[in-house]
Amino acid sequence: MQIEMVKNAGGVFVPAFDSDLPRLTKFKNGEQYTAEIKLTRNPSFHRKVFAFFGFCFAHWAAENAGYDCSDEYTQKEEFRKNLTILAGFFDTVTTIKGELKVRAKSLAYANMEPDEFERCYSALINAAIKHVFAGTKDERILNQLYSYF
Numbered sequence: 439m440q441i442e443m444v445k446n447a448g449g450v451f452v453p454a455f456d457s458d459l460p461r462l463t464k465f466k467n468g469e470q471y472t473a474e475i476k477l478t479r480n481p482s483f484h485r486k487v488f489a490f491f492g493f494c495f496a497h498w499a500a501e502n503a504g505y506d507c508s509d510e511y512t513q514k515e516e517f518r519k520n521l522t523i524l525a526g527f528f529d530t531v532t533t534i535k536g537e538l539k540v541r542a543k544s545l546a547y548a549n550m551e552p553d554e555f556e557r558c559y560s561a562l563i564n565a566a567i568k569h570v571f572a573g574t575k576d577e578r579i580l581n582q583l584y585s586y587f
Contacts (some may be wrong), residue, residue, distance in 0.1 A: 442478065450474075454523050477552065485557050487545070490586045494566045497579060518542070524569055525561035563587065 441461060442454035453459055465471060484582065495517045508516070522528065522542035529541050545558065563586060565571055 443475075469567075476548075478547065480552070483555075484545075484547070486586070487562070490559075490566075491521065492560065493582065494521060494570050497574075498570050512523075517528060521565055521570070521580070524559070524565040525558060525559045526565075527561065 439461065441458045442450040444454045445451050453462065491514070495514050498517065519542035522552065524543070525538055527543040529543060531539050531541060533539055543558075546557065567583070571579070574580060574583075
């Protein structure tokens with residue numbers, strides 16, 4: 439079970455949302471439980487990063503990579519993964535055939551700490567400037583790009 443918690447004075451954790459209170463009733467007072475505590479990433483920052491991916495994707499256009507026959511979700515996912523790799527956030531794995539493959543790191547809350555996520559965002563901006571917006575002269579697009587800095 440995962441519940442968003444807030445630490446109050448005295449070291450007491452309470453549910454962040456009242457709607458989670460009923461879920462805690464199955465736990466008995468005075469009993470010992472094990473909990474894994476993680477600092478939650480700023481959700482508005484996470485949304486900003488994915489809005490940036492959407493902006494970049496709209497500018498880049500699927501026709502550039504031969505994904506035009508794929509559904510939009512697949513196109514966006516491939517674009518996101520490729521831009522993440524270009525930003526330097528990837529793992530290298532070996533296939534069963536002995537070939538090396540590069541896979542984009544997951545940007546999920548559970549898979550990337552907040553400070554690494556911030557470094558990734560900065561690298562994504564640099565990669566987008568170099569690979570997606572290179573040569574762009576349209577002031578409207580450039581102003582929109584600058585709004586993500």
